[in-house]
Amino acid sequence: MATPTSTQGAQLSPEEIGFLAGGPGRAAETALARLLDAELVRVARDGRVSAVHQNGHGATTSLEARVLKQVRTPVWFHKVVKNAAKDQETQALHRRLLEAKLLRRSRKRIVVWWLLVAIGVLLGLLSLLMPALLFGAFAFLWAGLYLRGRRPLTRAGKAAVSGTPASDRVFAVARYGFFGTVAGQSVHELFELPKGVVKTASGQRKPAKRRRTGGSGGSSCGGGCGGSWSSDSNSDSGGGSSCGGGGGCGGGGGD
Amino acid sequence: MAGIADLGVGIGWRPEIDLTVERLPGVDFVEVVAENLHIGHLPESVTLLLDRGVPVLPHAVSLSLGGAEEVDLARVEHLGAVAEAVGAPLVSDHVCFVRAGGLDSGHLMPVPRTRDALDVLVANVRTAQRNLPVPLALENVAALLEWPDGELTEGQFLAELVERTDCWLLVDVANLYANARNIGTDPGRFLDEIPLERLAYVHVAGGVEHGEVYHDTHAHAVLPEVLELLDELCSRVNPPGVLLERDDNYPSDTEIASELAAIRAVVDKKRD
Amino acid sequence: MSGTPTAREKLASQQAALLNALLANGPAPDGFDERRIDVERRALLAKRRGIVRMLGPDIADTLGDRFQPLFDVYAAENPRRTGSRAREDAAAFAEWCRAAGELPTGRKARWKFWRPN
Numbered sequence: 001m002a003t004p005t006s007t008q009g010a011q012l013s014p015e016e017i018g019f020l021a022g023g024p025g026r027a028a029e030t031a032l033a034r035l036l037d038a039e040l041v042r043v044a045r046d047g048r049v050s051a052v053h054q055n056g057h058g059a060t061t062s063l064e065a066r067v068l069k070q071v072r073t074p075v076w077f078h079k080v081v082k083n084a085a086k087d088q089e090t091q092a093l094h095r096r097l098l099e100a101k102l103l104r105r106s107r108k109r110i111v112v113w114w115l116l117v118a119i120g121v122l123l124g125l126l127s128l129l130m131p132a133l134l135f136g137a138f139a140f141l142w143a144g145l146y147l148r149g150r151r152p153l154t155r156a157g158k159a160a161v162s163g164t165p166a167s168d169r170v171f172a173v174a175r176y177g178f179f180g181t182v183a184g185q186s187v188h189e190l191f192e193l194p195k196g197v198v199k200t201a202s203g204q205r206k207p208a209k210r211r212r213t214g215g216s217g218g219s220s221c222g223g224g225c226g227g228s229w230s231s232d233s234n235s236d237s238g239g240g241s242s243c244g245g246g247g248g249c250g251g252g253g254g255d
Numbered sequence: 256m257a258g259i260a261d262l263g264v265g266i267g268w269r270p271e272i273d274l275t276v277e278r279l280p281g282v283d284f285v286e287v288v289a290e291n292l293h294i295g296h297l298p299e300s301v302t303l304l305l306d307r308g309v310p311v312l313p314h315a316v317s318l319s320l321g322g323a324e325e326v327d328l329a330r331v332e333h334l335g336a337v338a339e340a341v342g343a344p345l346v347s348d349h350v351c352f353v354r355a356g357g358l359d360s361g362h363l364m365p366v367p368r369t370r371d372a373l374d375v376l377v378a379n380v381r382t383a384q385r386n387l388p389v390p391l392a393l394e395n396v397a398a399l400l401e402w403p404d405g406e407l408t409e410g411q412f413l414a415e416l417v418e419r420t421d422c423w424l425l426v427d428v429a430n431l432y433a434n435a436r437n438i439g440t441d442p443g444r445f446l447d448e449i450p451l452e453r454l455a456y457v458h459v460a461g462g463v464e465h466g467e468v469y470h471d472t473h474a475h476a477v478l479p480e481v482l483e484l485l486d487e488l489c490s491r492v493n494p495p496g497v498l499l500e501r502d503d504n505y506p507s508d509t510e511i512a513s514e515l516a517a518i519r520a521v522v523d524k525k526r527d
Numbered sequence: 528m529s530g531t532p533t534a535r536e537k538l539a540s541q542q543a544a545l546l547n548a549l550l551a552n553g554p555a556p557d558g559f560d561e562r563r564i565d566v567e568r569r570a571l572l573a574k575r576r577g578i579v580r581m582l583g584p585d586i587a588d589t590l591g592d593r594f595q596p597l598f599d600v601y602a603a604e605n606p607r608r609t610g611s612r613a614r615e616d617a618a619a620f621a622e623w624c625r626a627a628g629e630l631p632t633g634r635k636a637r638w639k640f641w642r643p644n
Contacts (some may be wrong), residue, residue: 039507045273045300052507073584074271192278323539356543358550359607361575367541371534399567402541403558468566503577 012102015061017164018174019093020102020157026177027093028084031063032077033173036191041071047197048074063089078199102157109152116144259423259455260344262310262496264519266511272501273300275508281515282309286498289313289337289346290330297340311341312456315348320379320393321366322352331386338389345455347392347425348383350376350413367402368412380420392423392455397433397462397471409440410448417453424449427458428484429471429500436469442484446491456496459485459518474503477514486521497522550606572602575616582617589630597629 012020018030032049035041040058043049051071059065066087067080075083084090097103120140127134153161164171169190172180178188178198188198263283268276270291276282277300285304292301292313305311315334318326338346351363366372384391395413407415417424426449434440459482461475477499488494497518501511547553548564549571555564576598580587587594601623607616624630 039509042272042505042508043274044271045298046270048271050271050505052505054504073581192274194274197274323535323542352542354609355539355546357609358543358546359609359611360546360550360571361578361607361613362571364542364545367538372538374534375538399570400559400563466566470570 012160012164013061014164014168014170014174015063015093016097016102017161017171019090019097020153021161021175022177024085024090024094025081026174027063027090028067028081028087029177030170030174031061031067031084032080033170033178033191034060035064035067036193037170040068043077043193043197044074045194045197047077047199049077049080050074061089063087063093077197097157100156101154102160104152104154106152109147113144113147116140116147120144259495260310262312262456262498264515264522265310265456265496265498266515267314267498267500267502268301268304268311269502269505270298270300272505272511273298275505275511276300277303278508279512279515281512281519284310284312284496284498286312286314286500287337287341289315289334290317292337292340294333294336294340301341305341310343312343313337313341313346315346316363317353318348318379318383319351319353320348320383321350321364321372321376322354322379323375324354326379326382328382328386331383335387335389338387343389345390345392345423346387347394347423347455349394349396350416351396363396365396365398365400365402368405368407368409369402370406373407373412373415376416377419380416380422384420384422390423390455392425394425394427394458395430395434397427397430398438399468399470401438408444408448409434410445413449417450422453423455424453425455425458426488426494427460427500428488429458429460429462429477429481432478432481432484433462433469433471436464442487446488451488451492454492454494456498457485457488457494458498458500460500461514472503473500476506476510477517482517482521485518486524489522489524494522546606550603552603572599575602575607578613579617579620582614583621586617586621586624586630590624593629597624597627 014030014034015027019027022029032041035058036043038058039052041049041051049071050073051068054072056065056068056072059068063084066089067084070083071080094103098105117140120137120143123133123137123140127137161175164175169187172182172187172190176182176187178191178193180187182190186195188195191198264281265284265286266276266279266282268285268287276285285301287301292298297305301311313334315330318330318334320326334346334348337343349363350366352366353360353363366376380391380393393413393416395409413424416422431440431442431445435442459477460471460473461477461481462469462471462473463475464470485497499511499514499518505511541556544553544556545559548555548559549568555561576595579598580594590597598620601620605619605623621630625632
């Protein structure tokens, strides 16, 4: 497996573009998209992703290799994305993008964010004494929210993202996520995947890199995931398929 | 029923490859494993295929019609209910036994080719037929071992079964190949002996050679030798349908599509 | 109409003897090729093992190289009974492993809670 494409210059890998455009979750989605595009994994209607081959061959990045390994046995789509988003390879990707000055360090942003919120709250409290300060409170809190929602991209990072070919479906996932739209078409449709299958956390949230925010936005399912998958269609079939108790009509092979 | 409608080329629908089956070009019909479906709760993918007008044929694996135990009518009723739920023109199971002596083999075991075993099979098949809303087709299985004291060839055994029960035949050419390899069945003689006018459709599947035996795994590629047997069958009769079975170790969409194309090429070959 | 009782009874004992040989390490019935009985036994075992692996990949992963030998011992001791389900088989194997001290009992799940991430 090759190391990811250089983070210098214009030639960024889809995963890197994905991270820039949508954070670790998007990078994870992009790795999965690349594997789908190369027919190295398949998705079933129940939402489970599985590797087509068990040998792990075909990955072009370390993150793809991790995903391939993970899905040797079927894993829910959203779990694949969630696990890959938290993977150390994604963290390494993040570091490389910081070093390449495509991303801003988040610590500075966090300090500014806390400052804005603190001033906003303070003004809010003071407005009990002087109601006119309420406007100021709103202004600071709004600025805080704005900053939080804003992407931490540098100018070079923005340029890299906007320069990617939207015609390529893997790059389409990188830029917009499986839930995004490109040229009026949903990105998941480019992969012939029904909407119900591609439930990802990142598809439903702002593309900014988020810190841990409890249940509302992080990499948890944000409300949507459980339902349609909980009634696992296989669960009561006696296990897989067929032939007097599972495994299909085929024989067990040698050993 | 005068004959089986033209089915074309199909593939076994399995939940793991449901989207693949929906996307593949040239899938004229599918087969579902009846035991894995629940009436009133059909998989979305199966419903979608039905809406598209793709015939869905229930294939059973647990009736154990070749078994010595009385037929389990609940299983037959379920098969019939699945047939009605998907509007199938016929259903199928195997010439085999699955259970005996309180044990479940988890697989399709060959039956002894004796007159006694045939009598039991015929009685069981008639019971099943009486309780099914559509015709029943029966499939030859792949054997790794041979029962002693066989009185009939496999072809004679099936021919007599058809004659006495008026069932249809589902000929699995991969199983035929397996038996030729493993227990010395003569495929040409088999095809000569069975009543090809009662052929419902044909199964094709992959397998692997392991040691001295061929394992019909449905988890490997289809061997050229199996396609040759399909060709041999097609030279005698125009089969109403041919279906690819894959149950595990699913290859990419492209590879499955090329296996279907290879089957179609054999079926479509111009015959004199 | 139905097969004569004697034909059924004869077939029943033949089939039961074969499955006993194949699934429960019983003696090979007369007239069978013992090597083929062995091939069939291993094929049935591999199929059953594959299903249990598919239904419980975590257990198979935890056991690693021990999965196959352990399963094979379990399977011969516990042939699948008529009416049992594959999921019950997988659960029974896990239970069997725990009883044999091959799998940790219950503590693992709680560990996860304390892990970071």
